[in-house]
Amino acid sequence: MTRLHTILLLFVVCLGLVTFEACKKNDVQLPGNGQVGTPLAFTIPAGWPATAYNFDSNKITKQGFELGRKLFYDGNLAKDGFTSCASCHQQFAAFVTFDHDFSHGVNNTFTTRNATGLQNLAWTKNFMYDGGINHLDLQPLAPLTAPNEMGETITGVLQKLQADGKYRQMFTAAFGNDQITTQRMTRALSQFILMMINNNSKYDRVMRNEASFNLAESLGYKIFKSKCTNCHTEPLFTDNTFRNTGISINMNIKDVGRMKVTNNPLDSLKFKVPSLRNVEVTAPYGHDGRFNNLDIVMEHYRSRVINGPTTDPLVKNGISLSNFEIGQIKAFLYTLTDSTYLTDKRFSAPQ
Amino acid sequence: MKKIIIALGLLAVLVYLGCQKEILPLGGDNGKYSLRLNFSNTVSGAPLLLGNTYQTPFSEEYTLKTFKYYISNIRLRTTSGAIETVTGYYLINEEEPLSKIIVIPVSSNRYNQIAFLLGVDSTRNVSGTQTGALDPANGMFWTWNSGYIMAKLEATSPVSTETTNKVEYHIGGFKTGQNSTRQINFTLTGENEIAIKNNGSSQINFTADANTWFKAANDLKIVTEPVCVMPGALAMKFADNYATMFKLTNVANN
DSSP states (O other), X not given: OOHHHHHHHHHHHHHHHHHHHHHGGGOOOOGGGGOOSOBOOOOOOTTOOOOSSOGGGSOOBHXXXXXXXXXXXOGGGSTTSOOOHHHHSBGGGTTBOTTOSSOEEGGGEEOSSOOOOOOOXXXXXXXXXXXXBOOGGGTTHHHHHOTTTTOOOHHHHHHHHHTOHHHHHHHXXXXXXXXXXXXXXXXXXXXXXXXXXXXXXXXXXXXXXXXXXOHHHHHHHHHHHHHTTTTSOTTTTOOOOEEBOSOOOOTTTOOOBTHHHHOOGGGTTBEEOOOOTTGGGSOXXXXXXXXXXXXXXXXXXXXXXXXXXXXXXXXXXXXXXXXXXXXXXHHHHGGGOOHHHHHOGGGSOOO | OHHHHHHHHHHHHHHXXXXXXTTSOOOSOOOSEEEEEEEEEEETTEEOOTTOEEEOTTOOEEEEEEEXXXXXXXXXXXXXXXXXXXXXXXXXXXXXXXXGEEEEEESOSEEEEEEEEESOOHHHHSSSOOOGGGOGGGSOEETTTTEEEEEEEEEEXXXXXXXXXXXXXXXXXXXXXXXXXXXXXXXXXXXXXXXXXXXXXXXXXXXXEXXXXXXXXXXXXXXXXXXXOSSSHHHHHHHHHHTTOEEEEEEEOO
16 A cells, blocks of 8 residues: 555545534435335324324324334433333323323422323314414423423433434434434324324214214213313314313412413413313313312312403303213213223334 | 645545535525625624623623524525525524524625524424424424524623523514514615625625613613513513614625
8 A cells, every 4th residue: 555545545534524524414304304114094084174283294104103102102211211201191091191180200390280181183283281382293392301391401312312223223214314303203203193093982983873872971962062062172072272261270380371371361371171082081180180080070160160350251150060960971971981092002102 | 745635635625615504504596606694793892702791781791601593584685676585594603603604505696685584484483393403402492382582692690680690581482462583684785785706705794792682772681681581572672672783894795
């Protein structure tokens, strides 16, 4: 090897390093975002409205879905290496934290709101009880970085993923190369979450003429349609609006709800109307989990509504409900339990 | 032999410089000319250096820690009246010298007006997770109340009433009534008209004065407002102030 050869060799190596150094930040997203993989069909159930989520920029693939599933169940994403999305969103409880008003974050912390169930989120526009998050893809960034949830930084999460060969392989399978970005991570999580469609309850089967309500259920459905459906609108059982149901402020948490993000006093104590699907397994209820069971919720609407300045007109005078009617409504609400959803292996921890 | 080494060295430098330009996602016409925008941050005329202590126009001392802002929606008007738009988003970060240089390819060589948005337009605030300069990992995005921090100034000050003497201005908000982006326009006439020479690159030199945040349309004292970290009326006051922070120093036609 001559001296020239050595210099040339050194030069090529240096040039490579220099190019890498200068260019590594420069990846530009390609049109069509370079997604690869096997498409997974997303089917809108018959009679359901159009989705709020726009699938054009994030098509669901088997590989993206599986990556999202792994991320969802991975406690290593959190600061403590232990708390995963699934720690607070448990499948057997329709993805709320079973039997908890508040959930546990890293370092023995508590959240300040009751974990909401995860289902049919393709039809949701604004997320959280206050609607502060305006896109499903952005939603995971809040729990990942909240000090009383997973307590990490976005950069910290990305570094952990980049250091993991299995993830690099799965990102390549889903997106064409092993570049791991915030956008890809959150889109993969969305792919997993979007597939969580819950439409196999007894109610759904009755609507499809595959089953029929018993007497209590059908009476309950009638009462429900006359007294509850304005806010808990079928088929999603929420109209996705924010309302004050006549609650008192929680003096410990001092959560003003929607007003927190709008700064508008007219939004004080307004919280997102929750879906009633799987309501049987998601106790306790309310944004702070103040209602231990459905009877207490009914009692609230019947006799405990506070007629404050922002209380919703639909409930400000309470809802007249006899004990008999409450029994029928509950019978109906139990038909909203989709047991196939609670046990669906696709949404369980990957093996 | 020496010549080869020099030539190779030059090539390496060129590759490096060539790639540097691509830090910026390029938009608009990928024209044959290039225009370079240089941003120099200042404090009432003095160069801004992080870690240095300055005085606000109200003689309040503050030691700067962070100074960042977004530039987007760059538009140029040719001398014949045509408007050219650049689709890139740029985060000017005092901590990263290279971020203070924006290089854009343009299709004409004569321009007499430049306009840009200080901040990120509402579309990008409502379209999910973005990449590049807009990646939420850059720390310029609110995760709990979706939206970009358009501009950020962090410091410490003995007059701050916060326990750690913190001064923290994370100015954002994109909704009607809370929109903290500001439109910036400069007319480039006379010796400041852009006339790019063949295969050349003209440079527009701007300064951005951090002290305008405290005093312009509104008087904002650290002692009364040490913190602004959410959209709303106070953020709008800061935005009206920083709308005046840019000054055109000169245009260099090379």
